[in-house]
Amino acid sequence: MLHTHDVLIIGRGLAGTVLSETLADAGLRVMIFDAQLPGRASAVATGIVNPIVLRRTVPSWRASEMLAIAGAFYRELELDYEASFWHPMPLVELFPTAQEAGLWHMRMKEEEFSRLLAVGPGDDPAIAQLPQPYGSGVVKRCAWLDIPTLLRLHRERWIKAGALEARSVRDADVRTTSEGVEIDGHSAPILIRCAGPFQPMEGLVPVRGEGLTVRMPGLALRSMVHRGLFLLPVGDETYRAGATFAWDDVWSGPTQKGRDHLMDKLTRLWSGEIEVLDHWAGVRPAAQDRRPILGRMNGHEAVFTGLGSRGALLAPWCAAHLLEHVTKGASIDPEVNAARFR
Numbered sequence: 384m385l386h387t388h389d390v391l392i393i394g395r396g397l398a399g400t401v402l403s404e405t406l407a408d409a410g411l412r413v414m415i416f417d418a419q420l421p422g423r424a425s426a427v428a429t430g431i432v433n434p435i436v437l438r439r440t441v442p443s444w445r446a447s448e449m450l451a452i453a454g455a456f457y458r459e460l461e462l463d464y465e466a467s468f469w470h471p472m473p474l475v476e477l478f479p480t481a482q483e484a485g486l487w488h489m490r491m492k493e494e495e496f497s498r499l500l501a502v503g504p505g506d507d508p509a510i511a512q513l514p515q516p517y518g519s520g521v522v523k524r525c526a527w528l529d530i531p532t533l534l535r536l537h538r539e540r541w542i543k544a545g546a547l548e549a550r551s552v553r554d555a556d557v558r559t560t561s562e563g564v565e566i567d568g569h570s571a572p573i574l575i576r577c578a579g580p581f582q583p584m585e586g587l588v589p590v591r592g593e594g595l596t597v598r599m600p601g602l603a604l605r606s607m608v609h610r611g612l613f614l615l616p617v618g619d620e621t622y623r624a625g626a627t628f629a630w631d632d633v634w635s636g637p638t639q640k641g642r643d644h645l646m647d648k649l650t651r652l653w654s655g656e657i658e659v660l661d662h663w664a665g666v667r668p669a670a671q672d673r674r675p676i677l678g679r680m681n682g683h684e685a686v687f688t689g690l691g692s693r694g695a696l697l698a699p700w701c702a703a704h705l706l707e708h709v710t711k712g713a714s715i716d717p718e719v720n721a722a723r724f725r
């Protein structure tokens with residue numbers, strides 16, 4: 384049977400965006416369907432790329448490998464789009480306790496950590512304006528991925544090319560044949576579902592996150608900061624501050640409780656004026672074991688989800704892994720294989 388495409392994709396958050404670019408770059412014909420549903424994670428994601436689990440001061444899952452692949456992928460994509468959305472930026476951790484400060488110093492003695500961490504506030508003079516009773520440390524290889532810009536550029540290009548349809552796809556719209564899958568006249572040997580938190584499946588845990596956009600006159604940070612929450616400078620003394628984690632009532636949108644929680648953290652950090660410009664919420668597609676969820680659901684369908692709170696860091700590796708699977712039949716790494724939850 385002759386197919387119109389090589390791969391159909393449902394969902395164009397960060398997963399669908401990065402996957403479609405990866406597949407198209409390898410010469411595959413891709414068609415995307417996306418509905419821009421309320422609560423989607425990528426619409427609110429701050430885009431912080433941080434290879435350290437700060438609660439425990441340990442590298443996140445396969446951090447060095449993921450960082451190298453993510454950096455190369457987004458830089459290459461910037462060249463392709465002639466745009467800028469990947470911004471290396473240090474992250475300063477303000478130690479909340481003497482124990483955390485001690486742990487950080489201890490980790491610095493190990494080679495793996497000394498490449499990622501440094502002691503002290505780094506070279507951003509504005510950090511001196513924030514309270515640091517137990518000192519501070521820098522996570523060196525961090526970045527900010529400007530997800531709204533990336534998604535906007537991708538949307539414009541793919542709509543123009545006729546390879547993106549803004550529509551919702553119901554299960555009844557997907558026709559499976561012995562040769563592949565068909566959606567409204569578009570057919571391919573494989574359909575990859577990148578529907579984030581909207582695709583209920585074994586092992587997937589939707590987690591609501593809320594954040595605030597705030598202006599803090601008098602504070603002009605050049606680094607990202609973490610102390611109970613993340614602070615990302617976006618210019619003009621304005622910051623994205625977040626995010627909360629909530630496992631109940633995940634589709635509620637922004638809540639007063641979330642706002643109060645964030646304001647409490649912010650006022651501990653900054654005693655000057657804090658003007659709230661925006662309050663946002665979205666739902667993370669997290670996995671029970673905090674690993675991505677990839678792989679075949681049946682003969683002609685696969686899934687790419689479970690990016691949790693590290694989508695920007697993990698998506699390029701996941702997409703490259705799926706490409707190998709789709710084009711060369713490479714087996715899915717058991718650590719991320721969707722089959723681990725069945």
Ligand SMILES: Cc1cc2nc3c(=O)[nH]c(=O)nc-3n(C[C@H](O)[C@H](O)[C@H](O)COP(=O)(O)OP(=O)(O)OC[C@H]3O[C@@H](n4cnc5c(N)ncnc54)[C@H](O)[C@@H]3O)c2cc1C
Pocket residue numbers: 393394395396397398399416417418419420421422423424425426427428429430431432550551552553577578579580581582591592593594625626627664665666667668687688689690691692693694695696
């Ligand atoms: C508050 C918050 C802050 C975050 N901060 C960061 C951060 O700083 N750094 C970071 O790396 N990650 C962060 N994340 C996590 C990041 O947002 C996610 O890992 C990532 O965006 C998940 O992307 P996704 O494409 O899997 O899902 P989504 O972005 O939710 O995309 C799914 C898409 O599928 C579409 N869709 C679903 N079903 C259908 C259907 N039937 N038909 C058509 N379309 C459909 C939806 O409309 C949506 O566009 C944050 C998340 C939240 C909520």
